[in-house]
Amino acid sequence: xxxxxxxxxxxxxxxxxxxxxxxxxxxxxxxxxxxxxxxxxxxxxxxxxxxxxxxxxxxxxxxxxxxxxxxxxxxxxxxxxxxxxxxxxxxxxxxxxxxxxxxxxxxxxxxxxxx
Amino acid sequence: xxxxxxxxxxxxxxxxxxxxxxxxxxxxxxxxxxxxxxxxxxxxxxxxxxxxxxxxxxxxxxxxxxxxxxxxxxxxxxxxxxxxxxxxxxxxxxxxxxxxxxxxxxxxxxxxxxx
DNA sequence: TTCGAAAGTTCACGATATTGGAACTATTGA
DNA sequence: TCAATAGTTCCAATATCGTGAACTTTCGAA
Numbered sequence: 471x472x473x474x475x476x477x478x479x480x481x482x483x484x485x486x487x488x489x490x491x492x493x494x495x496x497x498x499x500x501x502x503x504x505x506x507x508x509x510x511x512x513x514x515x516x517x518x519x520x521x522x523x524x525x526x527x528x529x530x531x532x533x534x535x536x537x538x539x540x541x542x543x544x545x546x547x548x549x550x551x552x553x554x555x556x557x558x559x560x561x562x563x564x565x566x567x568x569x570x571x572x573x574x575x576x577x578x579x580x581x582x583x584x585x
Numbered sequence: 586x587x588x589x590x591x592x593x594x595x596x597x598x599x600x601x602x603x604x605x606x607x608x609x610x611x612x613x614x615x616x617x618x619x620x621x622x623x624x625x626x627x628x629x630x631x632x633x634x635x636x637x638x639x640x641x642x643x644x645x646x647x648x649x650x651x652x653x654x655x656x657x658x659x660x661x662x663x664x665x666x667x668x669x670x671x672x673x674x675x676x677x678x679x680x681x682x683x684x685x686x687x688x689x690x691x692x693x694x695x696x697x698x699x700x
Numbered sequence: 701t702t703c704g705a706a707a708g709t710t711c712a713c714g715a716t717a718t719t720g721g722a723a724c725t726a727t728t729g730a
Numbered sequence: 731t732c733a734a735t736a737g738t739t740c741c742a743a744t745a746t747c748g749t750g751a752a753c754t755t756t757c758g759a760a
Binding site: 589620648650651652655656659670672673674 | 707717718720721722726727728
């Protein structure tokens with residue numbers, strides 16, 4: 471069946487794209503953080519770093535899954551979060567070192583004012 | 586004529602609204618700065634503070650006036666810039682003290698990485 | 701092995717933001 | 731009084747955001 475083939479292709483396409491450290495931009499980082507939900511997601515990640523699923527890092531329990539996924543994609547593409555698949559869920563870690571390399575002190579200064 | 590009356594009303598409506606210091610939000614500030622043009626506008630204002638017209642602070646010379654006006658409105662409503670009319674133009678000043686009160690060290694840290 | 705639940709993703713669509721052209725307003729200077 | 735300057739508002743085109751619906755992948759249980 472053609473359908474099976476299409477599924478296979480889609481499977482291969484589901485790979486997360488993360489920008490290289492030098493491609494992380496200031497406007498991109500600020501844009502990604504310019505949202506109360508994403509600010510809290512990043513704050514949660516910072517406090518409990520190492521491993522966190524998408525739903526664990528969610529700012530509120532009643533948020534739609536698609537919305538959460540959308541926010542994580544924005545954080546990924548801005549270079550703030552690195553996502554890898556692990557079992558049924560995803561593992562998200564904050565790219566603290568990369569951001570520190572690009573913009574020393576920025577992330578901590580911003581997250582200082584969250585909550 | 587009714588037309589004259591309408592003009593009069595519009596004239597009275599052209600007043601700039603600036604948020605109070607305590608109403609400046611983190612997401613609002615980041616959102617206002619999450620744009621390359623606005624970042625450069627604010628950077629220009631910081632470097633030559635005190636008095637700057639809209640077109641003086643423009644990031645590039647070929648930008649449309651309406652676009653520039655739009656960006657200044659966003660900066661005003663986020664609490665980053667205070668605008669007053671002076672003569673034929675406008676005087677824009679960065680609200681450094683107010684932002685420093687709300688989020689100490691934030692603005693300088695961000696603008697450090699512009700350019 | 702097959703079924704179902706869990707965790708996310710993609711798609712589609714309405715809502716909001718960005719950009720710039722055109723018309724308008726207010727002030728200044730000739 | 732008239733033209734130039736500096737900006738604003740209004741409008742339309744395009745791009746991006748937020749969410750429900752459908753879908754995919756993985757894992758555990760029967």
